[in-house]
Amino acid sequence: MIPRSRVLSFPGSSLVTGVLLALSVVVLAGCSSEPAPTGIVARVNGEPIFFSQVRAAHDLHYMTWSSNNEFDVRSLQHEYGTVLADLILQRLIAQTLKAEHLAVSDEDVAREEARIRGDYPDDAAFEQTLIEEYIDQDQWRDRLRSRLNMQTFVSRFLRPRVTVTYEDALAYYKDHGAEFVTPERFVFTVFKGTDRDVVRHAVTSYRKDSNGTRNNPPQGVSIHEMDAFEQALAKSWYDSLSQLAPGEVGRPIVSQNVVTMLLLHRRVPRSFLSPSAAYPLVEQQLVAQGLQDAFARWMQNVLATANIEITGLLRANASGTPLESEDSEEE
Secondary structure, rough: OOOOHHHHHHHHHHHHHHHHHHHHHHHHHOOOOOOOHHHEEEEEEEEEHOOOOOOOOHHHHHHHHOOOOOOOOHHHHHHHHHHHHHHHHHHHHHHHHOOOOOOHHHHHHHHHHHHHHOOOOOOOHHHHHHOOOOOOOOHHHHHHHHHHHHHHHHHHHHHOOOOOHHHHHHHHHHHHHHHHHEEEEEEEEEEEEOOOHHHHHHHHHHOOHHHHHHHHHOOEEEEEEEEHHHHHOHHHHHHHHOOOOOOOOOOOOEEOEEOOOOOOOOOOOEEOOOOHHHHHHHHHHHHHHHHHHHHHHHHHHHHOOOOOOEEOHHHHHHHHOOOOOOOOOOO
16 A cells, blocks of 8 residues: 555645644635636635645545544535645745745656655556555645655755754753753563562572573563663662662562562663764754744745635535536636
């Protein structure tokens, strides 16, 4: 089957979630009652978006993932509004890339398609998978182009507008020191049973022949080897292990008629990443924040000058009103 991430993934989606939600509200509020010409639901700087595109994108996403099959007009309107907002955003991104001479070419799309097809035994297997998942090839290519557009938009348009200085990184490191602490870690073996003497015998046998005892423990005793950070341990376990040296066994811990004994193998002390070692992590975080800020600035600027027209067709079709010339895509 085609991995969904390969078909539907929209790189950079963390940057756009809030904007899509805001746009979907504007979209639905902006619908007029005027009849839509030739199935057009919106124009973005003069470029049309057709209801057939909205419906296809809606079916590709919501019909695939939604577990609620009950028809609800309000929910459908919201879904259509979100999908249309997504398509409007994609169109704005594509127009920006074109203006910046960064547009994704047909050759780029064909090359990526060939790479994805290469994961399948042959073209027939790939196309059969699309058929089985009710995905039209042209619609799939449109989504593929949108994904490449977003990748290009993030890497070649937004990323050059984000700068991380050494001073920025050092300030973040000082303000978020707890993020760069590796907690204390314990490697140990747990012995559990209901009879204290049998559990003690299991510990003794394990020290003589760990593999044999682990594979064939005494009746009524369970043996588990663990590697855990301090915060993952129960307080009684941490208190016991923290008092031991490697090779030592803690006192029996009794809880609800279950006897537990812990044999410590190794204790790795808490450590701190130095500024130089932490720099890649700091840079990644600062770049992510910078991309969000750069996207917000771009969105504010582009919406200030964009001409986005919404027709009443979206609401009419979400309500079940028949479409005239729905499939026509001629202006």
